[in-house]
Amino acid sequence: MSIVGRKFPNIEVNAMDSMGDTIKINVFKEAIDKKKKVLLFWYPKDFTFVCPTELHAFQDALGEFEKRNTVVIGASVDSAEVHFAWLNTPKDQGGIEGVTYPLLADTNRNLSYALDILDGTEIYDEDNDEVQIEGDNVTFRATYLIDEEGTVFHEGVNHMPLGRNVNEFIRLIDAYSHVQTHGEVCPANWEEGKDAMKANREGTAAYLASH
Known part of the structure; x- marks a missing residue:
């Protein structure tokens, strides 16, 4: 479990x-x-x-x-x-x-x-x-x-x-720290410095539209 x-x-x-x-x-x-x-x-x-x-x-x-x-x-x-x-x-x-x-x-x-x-x-x-x-x-x-x-x-x-892959754990820590600090969620392949998303439909739609 x-x-x-x-x-x-x-x-x-x-x-x-x-x-x-x-x-x-x-x-x-x-x-x-x-x-x-x-x-x-x-x-x-x-x-x-x-x-x-x-x-x-x-x-x-x-x-x-x-x-x-x-x-x-x-x-x-x-x-x-x-x-x-x-x-x-x-x-x-x-x-x-x-x-x-x-x-x-x-x-x-x-x-x-x-x-x-x-x-x-x-x-x-x-x-x-x-x-x-x-x-x-x-x-x-x-x-x-x-x-x-x-x-x-x-x-x-x-x-x-x-x-x-050790670098993947660094990426995951960066992503979780971003969530903790900004309250945003991190999309697929997110890395430090890239755009994140607001945790709602509007935020997802805006992110997808800009990418």
Whole structure:
């Protein structure tokens, strides 16, 4: 079930910061307490192939997110210790050395389960009268944009092989900020600096007539 338009789950998770310290992060409170937007992106596993390209891409764009009052947080179900090892592995060896935003270590899968983004399937074993998990039980490439009130305004989930377009999240943050500031709605392919529309029939008609 989508959580767009609803509050992000109020769940605290272990995390690793760029200094090598294990910390705890509650994404919902991160937005509320700091009065910032949050971009939370999940990836399947550390030390894989597509994943480091995404983490470096978010790092490269970190300044653009910071200019938009947005905190970036990565997440997987790997442990904080595995995150630390990956953070200390050079880029040319498949590592993410140089990444400075925190990484959630949702090893107990409390948050990823609440978000329903795990690829594992529960199978009932009648012979042993127990439930087993089929699959790796890691997360899809899920992305959440959360506003300063802790409300989700974007949710997207990619299958494992499909990397994300970081610039699209910048565009979505710009569009949502425009809505917040001006009360206008943003049409298809809207980008910062383009015309938006008033949220009524007359506004839509005027916009279409001028384009």
